[in-house]
Every structure is written in structure tokens, then in C-alpha cells.
Amino acid sequence: MIRKLTQADDADVQALIMTNPAENLFLIGDIEAFGYSQSFQEVWGDFTQEDQLRAVLLRYEENYIPFALTDFDASGFAEVLNRDQNKPMLSGLKEITSKIIPHLRTDFTSTRELFYAKCTTTWHLPYTDLEEVKLLTIDDIDRWVAFINGIPEFADESAANAASKKRSIEQKVGRSYYLEQDGKMVSSASTTAENSKSAMVVAVATDNRYKGKGYATLCLAKLILDLVQEGKELCLFYDNPSAGSIYKKLGFQDIGTWMMYRH
Numbered sequence: 001m002i003r004k005l006t007q008a009d010d011a012d013v014q015a016l017i018m019t020n021p022a023e024n025l026f027l028i029g030d031i032e033a034f035g036y037s038q039s040f041q042e043v044w045g046d047f048t049q050e051d052q053l054r055a056v057l058l059r060y061e062e063n064y065i066p067f068a069l070t071d072f073d074a075s076g077f078a079e080v081l082n083r084d085q086n087k088p089m090l091s092g093l094k095e096i097t098s099k100i101i102p103h104l105r106t107d108f109t110s111t112r113e114l115f116y117a118k119c120t121t122t123w124h125l126p127y128t129d130l131e132e133v134k135l136l137t138i139d140d141i142d143r144w145v146a147f148i149n150g151i152p153e154f155a156d157e158s159a160a161n162a163a164s165k166k167r168s169i170e171q172k173v174g175r176s177y178y179l180e181q182d183g184k185m186v187s188s189a190s191t192t193a194e195n196s197k198s199a200m201v202v203a204v205a206t207d208n209r210y211k212g213k214g215y216a217t218l219c220l221a222k223l224i225l226d227l228v229q230e231g232k233e234l235c236l237f238y239d240n241p242s243a244g245s246i247y248k249k250l251g252f253q254d255i256g257t258w259m260m261y262r263h
Contacts, residue, residue: 002076005043005056006036012053013043017067021197022118022235023093023255024067029173029195030060044080046073063089066096078103087263094257101261108261114237115244117252122228124251125221133222136176136188141165144176147185151205168192176203177219187215189223191234199227201236220250 005013013031017024034041046055046068055068057077062084066077078100081088088106090097093116136144145162148154168174176190187206191199201223206216227234237258238244244254 001047002044002073002080003047005045009045009053010036013045013056016053016056016069018197019069020067022120022233023116025193025195025198025200025235026060026065026091027056027058027067028197029193030058032195033173034060044077046076059084059088062086063091065092066090066100067092068096072099074099075103081106089263090259090261092259094259097259097261106263108263110260110262112260112262114239114258114260115254116235116237116256116258117244117247117254118233118235119224119247119250119252120228120233121251122225124249125225126217128218128221130218130222130225133177133179133218136169136178136190138166138169140178140185141169143185144178144188147178147188147207148203148205150207152208153205154203174199175223177222179215179219181210181215186210187219189216189219191223191227194232197231198233198235201234217246217250220247224250 017027021028030041031043036043040061042059044057045053048054054070055066055072055077057064057066057080064081081090081100082105090100090108094113141162145165173194174190174192175194176188178185178188180186187210188203189201190203192202193200201220204216204220224234234252235255236247236252238247
């Protein structure tokens, strides 16, 4: 049985999604931040005949994210999307989304498949001094924005925004670590979508003139050290195997494939 969830269902929802904090980064963060009764966010649950919650489906704006540990009513979740008149998008672990896709009455024009990895340990970090790696403060935001917007790899993405970065730091849903050389910022690694149990690694960048010196590895190492010590699981997407090998040296392990279906 599928029904809309409310705050009264939160204990059951948390028991399910907290089994996999990294895999459920977005579900955990969105529910912590916005709950169950916002116009832009809704959560549905699929229950067994014994009234046990076995799957959840979250809508944030047009994007839907499902999660389940066992078999679930995939056609029922698909019908929720089929009733949406606003060109819904679907994101999630491939093993789950693949069960919903055959039941949808919509044709997605864009499908993207990414490796999904997580890190839960500091055992693989290099034994080196990380004191030179600094935590970005609000006073450093303008310098960081200029640095990120000057990295060619980010040219096709939305430019870093000082206001959103400030909000992210103030609300403690994201942070950045950086290294300086010759008086300027040359490498950085950041998180986004931080919640009480997990965080997404993003914007790992190094100035082209300073590549090959291990600076990004140091920024990542400091980020991993601090967040794992806070009891958080780190996760990230990647589609470049060579980049993936760098992350794996620091303790990241593949946990699945993340799918994004868009119109």
C-alpha cells in the first residue's frame, strides 16, 4: 500500500533511510531541512501487508528520489510520477530506479549514469601534516568564487555564487577546504547537502599551474578527516575512472550507480 507520509511517520522513515546514510544523502538532508508538509516537497511510503514501511519516494520540486532495501511496489511509485503534470525527473540508485522506469508513461530525453562512491574511514589518508589546509570562512568567499570560476573544468557548470556559498556556510550544509601557494588560493575541495549523517563531496579543483603536486589530495584528506571524525559518511559522483582511482586511494568505495532521468 502506498500513501502520503506525514511527520507522524518520521520514526519509521528514519529507521529505513538511516540504514544507508551515504546512499540516502538527499533524502536525509531534504527531510531534515523541510519535513513532510511543504508545497515543493512530498514523501510517499510503500507499506507491507503487515503495515511495515519498506520503501519511500521523495519529491523535491520536479525531482523524485526513491529508496528501498527490499522488493517494493514499483508500479505504484511510477503512478505517482505519472500523475505529475510538470515533467517529473527521476534520480536514484540504478537497482531501484530500473524497477520504476518500465511503468512510467513519460519519455525522458536525457539519461545520465554516474558511479556513486562513499567513504566512511580515515585509514587510507596520507600520514602528512594537514595544518596548511584551511577551512573556508565567510571572509574568504569572494576569493574562493574567483578561484573556482577560473578553473576550466567548471566552465560548463553554473558559476560559483558568493551569496549561495555564504548561505551554505551559515546554514552548515556545506563547507570548503583550501590550500594557498604564493599568496593565492590554488586548490580546494568542498561539500554540499551536508546533513547529520552524510555529505556530498563536490568542486575538487586545482589551478592548472599547480597540478601534479598533490594539493587536491591534501584538501580532500583534511575534508575526509574532519567529517568522518564528526560521524558523517562522505559520498560523491564521478564518471571518469581515472578520477575515481584517486578517490579510492583515499578510502572511497563504489556503492552503486546513480541514475538521472530528465526531460
